[in-house]
Amino acid sequence: MRSPGKGGSKGAGRSGGAGRGGPTSHGRAGRAKPGTGRFSGPDAVAKPRAKSRFVEAEGRRPSVPARRPASGPAAMREPERAPEKAAPKRPSAEAVAASVAVQTVTVTPDETGMRVDRFLEARFPGLSFSHIQRIVRKGELRVNGKRVETKDRLESGQAVRIPPLNFDAPKPSTRAPKQDEETRAFFKSITLYEDDDMMVLDKPMGLAVQGGSGMRRHVDGLLDALTDRQGQKPRLVHRLDKDTSGCLVIAKTRFAASALAKSFRSRDTRKIYWALVAGVPRVKQGRVSTYLAKGEDEEGDAKMQVARHGDEGASHAVTYYAVVETAAQKLAWLSLKPVTGRTHQLRAHTAHIGHPIVGDPKYFDIENWELPGGIQNRLHLLARRIVVPHPRTGKPVDVTAPLPPHMQQSWNLLGFETAPYDPIEDAPEE
Numbered sequence: 561m562r563s564p565g566k567g568g569s570k571g572a573g574r575s576g577g578a579g580r581g582g583p584t585s586h587g588r589a590g591r592a593k594p595g596t597g598r599f600s601g602p603d604a605v606a607k608p609r610a611k612s613r614f615v616e617a618e619g620r621r622p623s624v625p626a627r628r629p630a631s632g633p634a635a636m637r638e639p640e641r642a643p644e645k646a647a648p649k650r651p652s653a654e655a656v657a658a659s660v661a662v663q664t665v666t667v668t669p670d671e672t673g674m675r676v677d678r679f680l681e682a683r684f685p686g687l688s689f690s691h692i693q694r695i696v697r698k699g700e701l702r703v704n705g706k707r708v709e710t711k712d713r714l715e716s717g718q719a720v721r722i723p724p725l726n727f728d729a730p731k732p733s734t735r736a737p738k739q740d741e742e743t744r745a746f747f748k749s750i751t752l753y754e755d756d757d758m759m760v761l762d763k764p765m766g767l768a769v770q771g772g773s774g775m776r777r778h779v780d781g782l783l784d785a786l787t788d789r790q791g792q793k794p795r796l797v798h799r800l801d802k803d804t805s806g807c808l809v810i811a812k813t814r815f816a817a818s819a820l821a822k823s824f825r826s827r828d829t830r831k832i833y834w835a836l837v838a839g840v841p842r843v844k845q846g847r848v849s850t851y852l853a854k855g856e857d858e859e860g861d862a863k864m865q866v867a868r869h870g871d872e873g874a875s876h877a878v879t880y881y882a883v884v885e886t887a888a889q890k891l892a893w894l895s896l897k898p899v900t901g902r903t904h905q906l907r908a909h910t911a912h913i914g915h916p917i918v919g920d921p922k923y924f925d926i927e928n929w930e931l932p933g934g935i936q937n938r939l940h941l942l943a944r945r946i947v948v949p950h951p952r953t954g955k956p957v958d959v960t961a962p963l964p965p966h967m968q969q970s971w972n973l974l975g976f977e978t979a980p981y982d983p984i985e986d987a988p989e990e
Contacts, residue, residue: 640899667718670815675823676701677710679720682814687725689956695723743785752807753959757816757951759794760959763808764885765938765966769799779808795819798829801904806833806961807942811951819951824901830947831983833896833906834884834963836970837915838926838941840892845882845983848909852877852902863922864904877902879909882983887974890932891918895944895984906941918970934973936966944982 614893673677680692692710699707700723703714710819714720741865753760763769763777768778780796787793795818811817823829851874853867867874878899885893892915896906904923910916911923918924918931918940932938963971963978969976 586677608950663722665713665720667881668715669716671941672716673713673818676712677707740785759810761808761959765803765964768802805937805964807946816951823949830946834942834944835894836918837894837910839915840886840889847881864908875904885976895982897984919982935970938965938966
């Protein structure tokens, strides 16, 4: 096993460049000049505020002795009224007004950047997806007098014409108070950072971010338990694969969701991953640049494939990598910095250069390769660090996630030390 030397990737060049540290003809870069970047995460973790729990006690009517029928003048009295039933919960005044008349609402600064459909869902809870699609498609909803599409994004101050709306009856909650309490405790246990606008979770391996076919437990669904008294539910602003652990950013307000989503789209957010791969790349610090398109594996499951420019559905994907440490030329610890955010990008790129991630059931394609003893056959990929501009202050929020248990076990067996440094620190941003 080789001890790591401090190295930076300042010299990693852009696509098509040449010279010292530039990419080779097949998309990887040569050696870069050593740097001195270091890794550090937040020292303190903000504690989520506990929410009070309200328990409703069921009351009983006191027993009343039977009364004899009245006679004479008493018989002319007004008969007793039956006890009144609790009135059903009334819709909000905003919903009532929207159901009977055309109205015009103004986009607030907190709603800047929101999609039209998300704007309607937030303003009018209970409005069905099909109804939103219909009023937008027919042009009944206008923004500054013009037709829009559901995916169009709004700007502060725009006037949105809302036609009369039809609301679905609210569905009763199926969650038990105890279940919500347990979910909140779970989120508290995996929270790396939290303030009034956002939180960063250490997503465990095996927990899906969003629901899918047969997927009943996922982060998006669990976030229902964190809905506040105004009905505002925390929102996802990016994704991680089900078997990838590490930093996952959650927006707690509509304003934060809009600002954070913009940061991810404009690539102002910095993401660094760690992986254990088969073999050792010949080029210790390099750049992988390909086009990726959705395809299928032998079993018919979705799989990203390297494509050519101009192919249908092909998107450009760029990843910088650096070898941190190796083990007997059989395994390598890589630090990965994706510039783009394509589906399965890191998994597809490491496989493309001939060094797939250990435990990857979809992209590991080395025949007759034997897993070293003591290392679990689980995906060794961690969203190690994320640096994102705070949605309200713009100051960087820098969060680091610990190795998950199965990767910590592998690092211990291989004698890898996580404290010293990360050579991808100074890799170019694009």
